[in-house]
Amino acid sequence: MIKTILLGSFILSSSFVFWMGLFRLSYHLLDSYFRRKKWQMSHHHIMNMCEAIVSGSQAIASSVCGVVVVLSCYHDVMWAVHPLASLYGLGxxxxxxxxxxxxxxxxxxSLPEVPESFGKRVKGFVKRRTLLVLHHVAVSGFLFPVLVYRSGIGDFFVGCFFCVELSGPFTNMRVILSRLGxxxxxxxxxxxxxxxxxxxxxxxxVFPYMYLAYGGQYGLSILEVVQRIPLHCNIGCLLVLIPQLHWLRLMILGAVKMFSGKKLSESEEKID
Incomplete structure (x- = not known):
């Protein structure tokens, strides 16, 4: 158990350093590039693109790991094991x-004047990005630890959760294209x-697909699967699904707005 905790702590800390380092490196490279090209690009827009680059990179890595795990474990959705399920869960x-x-x-x-008080800065940030902050805190603080320390079962479903990031490269590319005019x-x-x-x-x-895959293996309908699996699994899936439905709705509304000839605001473009 101690070795598992130490390994998990090492992977968590080293991967955090990797993501933050990629963010800093992206800023350095983009800032240097725009200076050489003499493009008028604001500090905020460069930061925004760097965030999108790292987010898109993580989405690609997560999707690749997810596809590998799903294909490897599809024959037995509960008991088949693949090491990437736990390792990438920590990353x-x-x-x-x-x-x-x-x-x-x-x-x-993005602020014309940054408040001197740390409390005011955090309060303003949370107020502007409330749903995304809550989503990230919930995933990092609850969902992924549950996925990693789950007694070695259900790697197929972990792979499915990794695959939800497949849309990430496109959501982040929209931000980059916008900043490039x-x-x-x-x-x-x-x-x-x-x-x-x-x-x-x-x-x-992907959520009904996971229920169908489980039901297909044990000869159960979706309703029977809902009744059979633990309550916390159903609640966890529901809590993850609800914000996805909200963001899908915003995307569709944004598409309708674009086709009607209107422009999207910055907040409407950044959906993660």
Missing amino acids: ASSYFIYDVVAMYEVYLS LKNSRWYLVNGVAMILSFALCRVV
Whole structure:
């Protein structure tokens, strides 16, 4: 048990350093590039793009790990084991901690005048990004530890949860395209369609898929699966699904707004 805790702590801390280092490196490279090209790019927009680059990178890594785990464990959704399920669960937990820090720094960079009081800065940040902060804290503080320390069962479902990040590259690419002034381009439109489709498939449809996969193995209907599995599993899935439905709704409303010729605000573009 002690070895497991020490290994988990090492992976958490080292992966946090990796994500934060990638964020800093991205800023250095982008800032240098825009200076050489003499592009007028604000500090806030560069920070925003750096956050999107790291977020998109994590989404790709999570999706690849998820697909590997799902394909390896599909034959037995409860008892098949793959080491990536636990290992990347720890790395992903540290990412959500990092991302709260990154979002806070991006928020500060957007202010014309940063409050001197730390309490006021945090209060303003939480007020602006309430749902995302709560989502990240819940995932890093509760969901991923449950996924990692789960007595070695259900790696298939852990892989499915990793796959929800498949829409991440598209949500973050939208931010980058916007900051580069390409809101009216064909790329922005194509990326938006891909974002909505991947988000609906991997963050919403994935939940009934997991119930169907479990039911298919044991010959149960979805209703019977709901009644059979532990209550905390149903509640956990529901708590994760609800914000996904909210964000999918915002994406669809944003698409309708774009097709009607209106522009999206910064808050409408950043959906994670």
